[in-house]
Amino acid sequence: MSDLPPPAPPTFGDRAEGHRSGFASFVGRPNAGKSTLTNALVGRKVAITSSKPQTTRTVVRGIVHRDDAQLVLVDTPGLHRPRTLLGERLNDLVTTTWAEVDVVAVCFPANEKIGPGDRFIVGELGKVRRTTKVAVATKTDLATPEQLAEHLLAIAELGRETDTEWAEIVPVSATAGSQVDLLADLLVAQLPEGPPLYPEGELSDTPEEAIVADLVREAALEGVRDELPHSIAVVVEEMGLRPDRPEDKPLLDVHATVFVERDSQKGIVIGHKGSRLKEIGSTARVQIAAMLGTPVHLSLRVKVAKDWQRDPRQLRRLGF
Known part of the structure; x- marks a missing residue:
């Protein structure tokens, strides 16, 4: 099933001739800097980031508004050789997205050598012939000039080896803000002419419940053991403004469940006397309030969904 929206009717105002609009997707190995780059281009956080690989599990769209263009960024999970049913479904999501966007930007971290995963x-x-391909050397702030030069040559050579024609090869540092605007220009140049697809000011079309669930999972991922990140899923059970509050003092009530696969993992997430879960809730609450612009009361509980990554029924329940 297509994950991209149907073409939007041109109801968001007439734009000057030559206005461009379309979709670009960042792909790459897990932890290649795709989500950080999405946030940098949009100008605010629309995708969760983490030092743990396999953080992104859903396609997140960030929308870049310019006078001459509207660039819709489709951030996807990292493509990898799957070991679980969840991994297979995430890979299917990536390859389906590739065929539907106008340009695919492949991210290669400049501080790591090109490898088998790339x-x-x-x-x-x-295998997707009609889609324009751009190569992005990410995390250039972590590489020396000599390393970056070798990295760019390796990207070009990889294109030749795989018969892939790069429309552009551009080095970028999202954290330092280096060449982010240039990348936006290069991506926009690959888009077709057309009216805006989304209203002015809209930065993402991801449902708020999905954003909240991702922010809770982002907080839960930090500081946990290496084997645990893949086992964590978050579902927002209930979310809404608290009734009987003054209009100038709203409070958003959020009730969410953190799912893990084993009882031992439940203990890790909760921590000694609930200390770890309290820390997760405090961190996530600040992020949710900042993103949604409303004070938040966040209630979290932890439940075991045994081996959910391999269970089709539980995957459906958890939204995969």
């Missing part, structure tokens, strides 16, 4: 991704991308 070759796998570019090889798979080569």
Whole structure:
């Protein structure tokens, strides 16, 4: 099933001739800097980030508004060789997205050598012939000038080896803000002419419940053991403004469940006398309030959904 919206009717105002609009997707190995780059281009946080790989599990759209263009960024999970049913579904999400966007930007971290994972991704991308491909050397602030020069040559060579024609190869640092505007210009240049697809000021079309669930999971991912991130899922059970509050003092009540796969993992997430869960809630509450612009009361509980990554029924229940 297509994940991209149907073409929007041109109801958001007439734009000057030559206005461009369309979709661009960031892809790459897990933890290649895709979500950080999405946030940098949009100008605020619309995708969760983490030092843990496999953070992104859903396609998140960030919308960049310019006078001459509207660039819709489709952030996808990191493509990888799957070990679970969840991994297979995440990969299907990536490859389906590739065929539907105007341009795919492949992210290669400048502080890491091109490896088998990169070759796998570019090889798979080569099967999508009609989509324009751009190569992005991310995290350039973590590489020396010599390393970056070697990295750019390696990206070009990978294109030749896989018969992939790069429309552009551009080095970028999202955290330092280096060449982010140039990347936006290069992506916009690959879009077709057309009216805006989303209203002015809208920065993402991700449902608020999904944003909240991701922010809770982002907080839960920090500081946990290496094997745990893949086992954490979050579902927002209930969310709404508290009734009988003055209009100038709203409070958003959020009730969410953090799912893990085993009892031992439940203990890790909760922590000694609930200390870890309290820390997760405090961190997530600040992020949710900042993103939604409303004070938040966040209630969290932890439940075990045994081996949910391999169970089709539980995957559906958790939204995959």
